[in-house]
Amino acid sequence: MLPRPARLVRQSHLSCRGLASAVRLGTRTTVQVDESYLPFLHHVDATRRLAPLQSALPEAQLVTDNLSLEDGFQPLAGPQISEEELERRPERRSPAAVLGSKRIGSVILPQALIDGVQREIYGEKSELLPSSETALAKVAAILPGQYAVVRNILNELDKRLESGWMDGPVIDVSGGSGAGIWATMDYRDQLGLKDMEYQLVHASKHGRDLAKRLVNNPNTMRTSNETSESGLPGNTKFLFTMKPSPELLSKVFVMSTFHLSTLPTVSSRKVHIRQLLSLSSSYIILVDRANPAGWEAISSARTQLLSLSTPENPLHVIAPCPHDGPCPLVGLRDICGFSQRLQRPSFVRKTKHSKRGDEDVGYTYLVIGRGPRPVSVNSNEGRIGGVGLEAAQKERDKKAGKSELHRVEGGEYEMVSLLPHDLALDTTQSPEIPDLRGEAYRWPRLVAAPMKRSGHVIMDVCCTDEKIKRIIFAKSHSKQVYHDARKATWGDIFPHEPKSKSVERTRGLRRLMPAEVDFDGVPMGSEAEMSLAMEGWPVGELVEGDGELDEDGIITYQSPSPTLSSSSLSQSERPSSGSSSSEPATFSSGSSSLASSLFSSNGQRREFSSSSRRSSVHPTDPPPGSGRRKVTISHLRHLASQSIPITCLTAYDYPTSLISETCGVDMVLVGDSLSQVCLGHSTTTQITLEEMIHHCKAVTRGAKTPFIFADLPFGSFESDITTGIKSSIRLIKEGLIDGIKIEGGEEIIPLIKQLNKFGIPTIPHLGLQPQRAISLSGYLVQGRDSLKAFDIYELSKKMELAGCTMILLEAIPHKLASKITNDLNIPTIGIGAGNGTSGQVLVISDVLGMYEEGLGGKQKAKFVRHFGEVGKEMRKAVEGYVKEVKSGGFPKQGEETYSMKKEEWLGFEKLIEGSASFSSSISKREGRGEEGGEISREMVKEGESTEDGQ
Numbered sequence: 004m005l006p007r008p009a010r011l012v013r014q015s016h017l018s019c020r021g022l023a024s025a026v027r028l029g030t031r032t033t034v035q036v037d038e039s040y041l042p043f044l045h046h047v048d049a050t051r052r053l054a055p056l057q058s059a060l061p062e063a064q065l066v067t068d069n070l071s072l073e074d075g076f077q078p079l080a081g082p083q084i085s086e087e088e089l090e091r092r093p094e095r096r097s098p099a100a101v102l103g104s105k106r107i108g109s110v111i112l113p114q115a116l117i118d119g120v121q122r123e124i125y126g127e128k129s130e131l132l133p134s135s136e137t138a139l140a141k142v143a144a145i146l147p148g149q150y151a152v153v154r155n156i157l158n159e160l161d162k163r164l165e166s167g168w169m170d171g172p173v174i175d176v177s178g179g180s181g182a183g184i185w186a187t188m189d190y191r192d193q194l195g196l197k198d199m200e201y202q203l204v205h206a207s208k209h210g211r212d213l214a215k216r217l218v219n220n221p222n223t224m225r226t227s228n229e230t231s232e233s234g235l236p237g238n239t240k241f242l243f244t245m246k247p248s249p250e251l252l253s254k255v256f257v258m259s260t261f262h263l264s265t266l267p268t269v270s271s272r273k274v275h276i277r278q279l280l281s282l283s284s285s286y287i288i289l290v291d292r293a294n295p296a297g298w299e300a301i302s303s304a305r306t307q308l309l310s311l312s313t314p315e316n317p318l319h320v321i322a323p324c325p326h327d328g329p330c331p332l333v334g335l336r337d338i339c340g341f342s343q344r345l346q347r348p349s350f351v352r353k354t355k356h357s358k359r360g361d362e363d364v365g366y367t368y369l370v371i372g373r374g375p376r377p378v379s380v381n382s383n384e385g386r387i388g389g390v391g392l393e394a395a396q397k398e399r400d401k402k403a404g405k406s407e408l409h410r411v412e413g414g415e416y417e418m419v420s421l422l423p424h425d426l427a428l429d430t431t432q433s434p435e436i437p438d439l440r441g442e443a444y445r446w447p448r449l450v451a452a453p454m455k456r457s458g459h460v461i462m463d464v465c466c467t468d469e470k471i472k473r474i475i476f477a478k479s480h481s482k483q484v485y486h487d488a489r490k491a492t493w494g495d496i497f498p499h500e501p502k503s504k505s506v507e508r509t510r511g512l513r514r515l516m517p518a519e520v521d522f523d524g525v526p527m528g529s530e531a532e533m534s535l536a537m538e539g540w541p542v543g544e545l546v547e548g549d550g551e552l553d554e555d556g557i558i559t560y561q562s563p564s565p566t567l568s569s570s571s572l573s574q575s576e577r578p579s580s581g582s583s584s585s586e587p588a589t590f591s592s593g594s595s596s597l598a599s600s601l602f603s604s605n606g607q608r609r610e611f612s613s614s615s616r617r618s619s620v621h622p623t624d625p626p627p628g629s630g631r632r633k634v635t636i637s638h639l640r641h642l643a644s645q646s647i648p649i650t651c652l653t654a655y656d657y658p659t660s661l662i663s664e665t666c667g668v669d670m671v672l673v674g675d676s677l678s679q680v681c682l683g684h685s686t687t688t689q690i691t692l693e694e695m696i697h698h699c700k701a702v703t704r705g706a707k708t709p710f711i712f713a714d715l716p717f718g719s720f721e722s723d724i725t726t727g728i729k730s731s732i733r734l735i736k737e738g739l740i741d742g743i744k745i746e747g748g749e750e751i752i753p754l755i756k757q758l759n760k761f762g763i764p765t766i767p768h769l770g771l772q773p774q775r776a777i778s779l780s781g782y783l784v785q786g787r788d789s790l791k792a793f794d795i796y797e798l799s800k801k802m803e804l805a806g807c808t809m810i811l812l813e814a815i816p817h818k819l820a821s822k823i824t825n826d827l828n829i830p831t832i833g834i835g836a837g838n839g840t841s842g843q844v845l846v847i848s849d850v851l852g853m854y855e856e857g858l859g860g861k862q863k864a865k866f867v868r869h870f871g872e873v874g875k876e877m878r879k880a881v882e883g884y885v886k887e888v889k890s891g892g893f894p895k896q897g898e899e900t901y902s903m904k905k906e907e908w909l910g911f912e913k914l915i916e917g918s919a920s921f922s923s924s925i926s927k928r929e930g931r932g933e934e935g936g937e938i939s940r941e942m943v944k945e946g947e948s949t950e951d952g953q
């Protein structure tokens with residue numbers, strides 16, 4: 004059955020968007036699909052509709068007109084389709100796919116805003132006071148991009164939420180110059196709304212003044228209706244405040260645009276979020292930049308907001324996540340980022356000294372709604388568009404004996420095999436209007452550019468089960484689904500279920516963004532920051548030629564470079580090299596775990612692995628890594644800020660470092676416990692710098708991705724700073740480690756400062772300091788009385804001030820460690836310091852249970868937990884070996900031995916016979932015994948050589 008005819012549509016459904024949708028739909032009613040979908044279809048070609056609507060402002064020109072006057076600018080050549088033709092064209096995508104599409108094409112700035120900014124820059128009245136330059140620069144370079152981003156988000160919400168979702172005054176807490184307000188004004192303008200109130204909250208006076216001038220500029224006069232004194236439409240009111248003042252407005256709608264990441268501390272961000280929540284807006288929109296700081300701000304805000312959700316006052320995520328659980332990307336090295344294209348007005352190109360006509364602006368965002376998450380089961384509704392209808396028609400024709408040939412793109416013909424899937428969908432159309440908006444809360448979100456290959460489309464999506472999964476839509480799925488998949492873009496939510504099993508992605512996403520842009524240290528608002536923030540996010544699909552999809556849905560990638568150096572890793576993340584990891588990877592739709600086992604011959608495809616018996620490892624093999632990228636300090640900081648515990652283990656050699664590598668341990672410490680644990684000394688003071696370096700070399704051969712730090716051993720730094728620096732440099736240069744741990748107090752601060760100046764990461768070790776065990780009268784807990792606790796607390800603050808990277812806290816009361824962790828801005832790693840630190844470290848042999856007792860046969864320390872009984876296992880293995888060798892049971896002939904062909908053996912025996920008679924003649928001559936056994940002492944003494952080459 005085809006979708007029900009329009010006459011069955013209930014009146015109320017048509018008006019589901021009220022007046023606005025009627026106005027917006029206009030005459031676009033020629034779409035051929037079921038008319039009940041019209042409320043969704045009015046979003047089709049949003050791209051094309053945005054521009055005319057903006058240009059509908061009186062006296063406004065299309066920006067492109069403006070641009071073509073400029074030096075060498077050519078407007079993008081779009082497809083030459085007439086408006087009329089567009090009107091006639093039925094939508095080929097399914098209504099559900101249209102609803103899920105986030106793409107709005109290139110955003111054009113409202114002419115009023117362009118005029119306002121241009122006036123600021125070039126106008127006679129423009130006061131270019133030095134102190135207002137930053138604000139102006141931000142407006143000129145950054146506001147347009149931010150506007151485009153917010154415009155995209157509003158467009159998405161317009162599809163997803165019930166009409167009237169944004170009634171009421173809007174408060175925009177803006178880190179820029181009111182991108183939220185500008186975008187909202189424009190969006191509402193499209194809906195024909197007026198008499199609105201806006202409050203722009205901005206910290207700096209210059210920023211507020213500038214925004215005020217932009218709004219009050221006579222050129223920015225809005226459309227049609229009577230204007231107020233300020234020159235704004237109707238009774239539009241503006242407030243410019245430093246803090247949100249909702250009491251000045253009634254029911255408010257709240258957004259915070261590009262503001263969170265500009266707040267200096269974690270706690271100030273948390274306060275900001277609480278403030279927003281207190282404003283009792285039904286929705287909260289948070290937007291920030293797509294850099295590590297922006298992502299950290301947004302993802303932390305998400306965690307915080309969801310933790311503030313209670314059964315009485317529930318909150319849920321509207322976008323981008325299809326769930327309210329933990330974000331699967333937090334803790335990975337990926338950002339949940341999206342991108343919006345902007346058509347650059349001339350002032351943007353001039354400010355940025357670039358002739359490029361458009362730019363892609365990266366962003367991260369979060370939209371929170373009050374109330375419980377809408378629940379709705381996935382139906383089959385709304386899954387058929389023009390393509391599906393066409394296919395169904397073909398099927399009917401086929402049954403009626405008509406042609407089965409179908410014209411495909413490029414003018415060729417192919418046989419059409421109409422899948423029952425298309426038809427099955429037809430029969431399930433219910434007479435009720437489908438609640439696609441409810442369903443859309445569950446549709447997976449494309450968190451990377453879809454990979455469109457011939458015959459299939461691969462998507463990395465975030466799913467309701469809080470996992471990032473790779474799903475595939477092959478051509479054989481159904482015409483409609485395949486069509487929708489090919490039209491999907493990064494950021495969309497996708498309504499169709501894949502046929503083949505999805506594979507969980509535990510590794511990096513395939514991204515088109517620069518692999519690692521570190522924004523740290525770039526001053527806000529600087530040229531560098533602007534260009535970093537705005538460039539480098541091309542939108543589009545990632546086309547790869549090297550991936551093959553086989554019958555079972557197994558995709559195999561062969562990477563160009565098999566090396567594992569950190570530089571090649573990040574290089575291969577780049578789109579041009581086409582592979583997310585430097586190792587070849589096989590994703591099977593059946594297996595969910597990509598983890599490789601220790602000592603597995605990773606780097607080779609399983610099917611090519613020559614022998615299942617292979618039990619030894621060659622140290623020159625690339626280590627079997629998890630495919631993750633090198634752990635950096637900013638990643639560790641990110642983990643700490645998200646309260647994701649950092650894992651750290653000691654390692655002393657290749658096998659122990661390989662364990663951490665394979666198990667995804669974040670940090671590896673080449674501790675001087677090595678002295679006791681590996682070298683059998685009774686104290687840590689006995690190990691030398693030379694020995695430390697020797698072991699660091701082995702560790703860094705095995706652990707490629709963890710952050711690796713090592714102890715400055717006792718005696719290598721105390722005498723003077725120069726010695727300390729020299730020793731540190733040797734550890735880094737020869738041992739290839741990343742950072743230095745130093746036991747000590749105030750006296751090591753000058754060394755910490757100096758190392759910091761040279762860019763050497765340092766980790767002071769406070770609390771119990773084993774190098775001082777003798778003077779402390781043993782391995783005793785530290786900081787148990789208030790004075791000693793205060794000493795350690797003060798010391799930790801001084802260490803942070805001195806510029807250390809992290810602090811290691813050993814054997815101190817857990818409350819003290821938590822307090823220190825809370826009050827510092829750097830991560831803390833604890834051992835015997837409770838779980839309030841940013842991370843934990845233990846000695847690997849303690850974790851493995853290598854020695855049943857503690858150190859030197861003593862009781863194990865209170866903080867040690869054996870997570871295995873490796874010691875017992877080792878003894879069992881060695882006892883078994885001894886027993887079997889003694890009893891002759893090892894090695895077993897035939898199973899554990901090598902054979903020789905019979906004729907070879909006979910030949911060999913003949914050779915022996917020959918050489919035996921030959922050597923016996925020699926030994927007779929040289930005085931050897933008949934058995935040809937020993938060399939006579941006299942001969943050796945005389946210094947003469949024998950046939951054995953002695």
Ligand SMILES: Nc1nc(=O)c2c([nH]1)NC[C@@H]1CN(c3ccc(C(=O)N[C@@H](CCC(=O)O)C(=O)O)cc3)CN21
Nearest residue numbers: 676679680687773782783784846849858863864865866
């Ligand atoms: N295998 C091993 N594990 C370690 O954690 C470790 C080493 N070796 N060698 C270097 C230092 C020495 N460490 C130690 C050793 C013993 C205790 C210990 O037994 N502490 C007592 C505290 C008694 C008290 O102060 O009340 C305990 O009972 O936990 C603490 C830290 C930590 N380090």
Ligand SMILES: CC(C)C(=O)C(=O)O
Nearest residue numbers: 653674675676834844
């Ligand atoms: C116990 C850890 C923290 C250590 O200092 C070491 O391994 O030397």
